[in-house]
Amino acid sequence: MTGTELSVEGVTLTAGAQRLVEDVFLTAGPGEVVGLVGPNGSGKSSLLRAVYRVLRPDSGAVRVDGADAWGLPVRKLARTLAAVVQDSAADFDLAVREVVAMGRSPHKRLLDGDTAEDRHIVESALDSVHALDLADRPFDRLSGGERQRVLIARALAQQPTLLVLDEPTNHLDIRHQLDVLGILRSLSATVLVALHDLNLAAYYCDRLYVLRDGRVVSSGPPAEVLTRGLLAEVYGVDAEIAVHPRTGAPQVTFLPGTPTRPLTGAGPSAT
Amino acid sequence: MTAGTQDAPAVSASRNPVTEREPRRRSFVTTLVVLGLLLVVSMTAGLAIGSVRVPPAQVWGIVTHALGVDRPDADWSGARETIVLDVRAPRVLLGAMTGAGLALVGTALQALVRNPLAEPYLLGVSSGASLGAVAVIVFGVTLFGQVSLSVAAFAGALVTLFLVYTTARSGGRITSSRLVLSGVAYASVLTAVMNLLLLTSDRGNEARAVLAWTLGGLGGVRWSTLWLPGAALLLGICVLLAQARSLNLxxxxEEAATTMGLNVGRFRARTFVLLSLITGVLVAAAGPIGFVGLMMPHIVRLFVGGDHRRVLPTAALGGAIFLIWADIAARTVAAPMEIPVGVLTALCGGPFFLWLMRRDARRGTGRGVV
Known part of the structure; x- marks a missing residue:
């Protein structure tokens, strides 16, 4: 598994009359971990949807190793790109193992059964998110954090070279947040991940893209992107940024009670 | 890790994941074998029970004799042979095929619309099929006999399914209430149109027979009409089993299924066509029979889990057995009068539906029962 190169070229997305994302350029080189940050409604999820082929761009292109993602057969793309999406699962009785085994589907022909190799891949995927002990539990009885780890395992079972995740640390306690991001860090696959927590994003990502109102307002290595001025502009909060002595990553400390601009401007516009 | 401390048994049980897999597979095989045996028993009962009781041993004698086995002990009358082979056998077979087919359709529909209450009857698909068939009868299009009836029923089912789906979907996510309500609404309109057609038809003498058919019944079936439901069912089983993995996805x-390589829109459209075909052919043969497709998938999931590779064959067997017994009840409880089998399945299915609704409501608040 070597990483795939992703490039988003001038993508614009709309829903009805509403612009969700406007003219976004983004790249993620092989093996890079690229973070997408920004306030709620800034277009993070929409942009990811365009990448994993659910929301068709009105203009622009999504290229995966140079090929137009929207021109590839869904199944073929799924052998390269896996996603962890924010779509609730239905309440049918599947065991965790069966949920993860779904990830093998793009590698299967119509009548193929599960082979010993598939079972091995499923188990090592579960193992790498420290969820092998959940293998035979019913999926719909898991806690939010357990579910999230299982869904990441399902994506890993696809053996992707490009992994797209929409806020995978939601609902996780801090230990599992670190676990999940550590796992993403350890993969050889290229990773594009939307994150809420700026400190985690700063620590785990090679580069960040900051979205506001559907546009990229800043991008680059975390230390360059996360500045007091940017946080004031994008999030409307005053913050202090220092390099953490032990991690070496930028550390954001928010200073409450000093809004730098009215929050309504942050745009409660989309998703 | 919170999970580990709470569920110590699950941790120790999965220490050896390879052997852990076996019990479930074995229980699936066991379930299939048990259901297969039950199906044979049920069919025997279906041939034996009725106004003239034929002992099971004699049923087997007649059946094996008809299949070409030499039976020196052939001491039954020709009348009995006619009852078993020409009256009851096609009826039992149609019952088994209809039950199996409806269970398959219900299972697939529940996955396609992602809703546990989906079922051809409740979604109005059976009503659409009935209207199609009745239109053919009333307007006297008898060009290809049973085939034209089935084609019209298929068309009616297909149009209704797409209408109900589109209506339930408008405004984004399909909720249970929107799905069932639009199904009920379409069913009422379609049934009203059908009744109007029947009542104003100048073929008054046929209307009564057709009205009885609209309640769902297996009576009066002949060998010559069995091939069509048989072919539709066979096609349905093969295609659905081949696509069980996609149903699982x-x-x-929908979004996750797409990222795992399923072209959701195309798959759903194609499968809708297949399900309408099965429903249409079965409704043309046996009338609209409700709730089998609702009950069977839920019941078998309790035994074999939610993987469609196991649910589909198990539900089909369960549906066959259930409908054979429902039909036995239909022709015996009020003998010599015969109750439409659809009335009996609704008697079982209605309460089941209510139970499902309550269960889902409970699930909404806390951790519900399986």
């Missing part, structure tokens, strides 16, 4: 949600 839909359980993960």
């Amino acid at each position: 839909l359980l993960a949600g």
Whole structure:
């Protein structure tokens, strides 16, 4: 598994009359971990949807190793790109193992059964998110954090070279947040991940893209992107940024009670 | 890790994941074998029970004799042979095929619309099929006999399914209430149109027979009409089993299914066509029979889990057995009068539906029962 190169070229997305994302350029080189940050409604999820082929761009292109993602057969793309999406699962009785085994589907022909190799891949995927002990539990009885780890395992079972995740640390306690991001860090696959927590994003990502109102307002290595001025502009909060002595990553400390601009401007516009 | 401390048994049980897999597979095989045996028993009962009781041993004698086995002990009358072979056998077979087919359709529909209450009857698909068939009868299009009836029923089912789906879907996510309500609404309109057609038809003498058919019944079936439901069912089983993996993917949600390589729109459209075909042919043969497709998938999931590779064959067997017994009850409880079998399935299915609704409501608040 070597990483795939992703490039988003001038993508614009709309829903009805509403612009969700406007003219976004983004790249993620092989093996890079690229973070997408920004306030709620800034277009993070929409942009990811365009990448994993659910929301068709009105203009622009999504290229995966140079090929137009929207021109590839869904199944073929799924052998390269896996996603962890924010779509609730239905309440049918599947065991965790069966949920993860779904990830093998793009590698299967119509009548193929599960082979010993598939079972091995499923188990090592579960193992790498420290969820092998959940293998035979019913999926719909898991806690939010357990579910999230299982869904990441399902994506890993696809053996992707490009992994797209929409806020995978939601609902996780801090230990599992670190676990999940550590796992993403350890993969050889290229990773594009939307994150809420700026400190985690700063620590785990090679580069960040900051979205506001559907546009990229800043991008680059975390230390360059996360500045007091940017946080004031994008999030409307005053913050202090220092390099953490032990991690070496930028550390954001928010200073409450000093809004730098009215929050309504942050745009409660989309998703 | 919170999970580990709470569920110590699950941790120790999965220490050896390879052997852990076996019990479930074995229980699936066991379930299939048990259901297969039950099906044979049920069919025997279906041939034996009725106004003239034929002992099971004699049933087997007649059946094996007809299949070409030499039976020196052939001491039954020709009348009995006629009852078993020409009256009851096609009826039992149609019952088994209809039950199996409806269970398959219900299972697949529940995955396709991602809703546990989906079922051809409740979604109005059976009503659409009935209207199609009645239109053919009333307007006297008898060009290809049973085939034209089935084609019209198929068309009616297909149009209704797409209408109900589109209506339930408008405004984004399909909720249970929107789905069932639009199904009920379409069913009422379609049934009203059908009744209007029947009542104003100048073929008054046929209307009564057709009205009885609209309640769902297996009576009066002949060998010559069995091939069509048989072919539709065979096609349905093969295609659905081949696509069981795709049905599983839909359980993960549409977006997730797409990211795992399923072209959701195309798959759903194609499968809708297949399900309408099965429903249409079965309704043309046996009338609209409700709730089998609702009950069977839920019941078998309790035994074999939610993987469609196991649910589909198990539900089909369960549906066959259930409908054979429902038909036995239909022709014996009020003998010599015969109750439409659809009335009996609704008697079982209505309460089941209510139970499902309550269960889902409980699930909404806390951790519900399986």
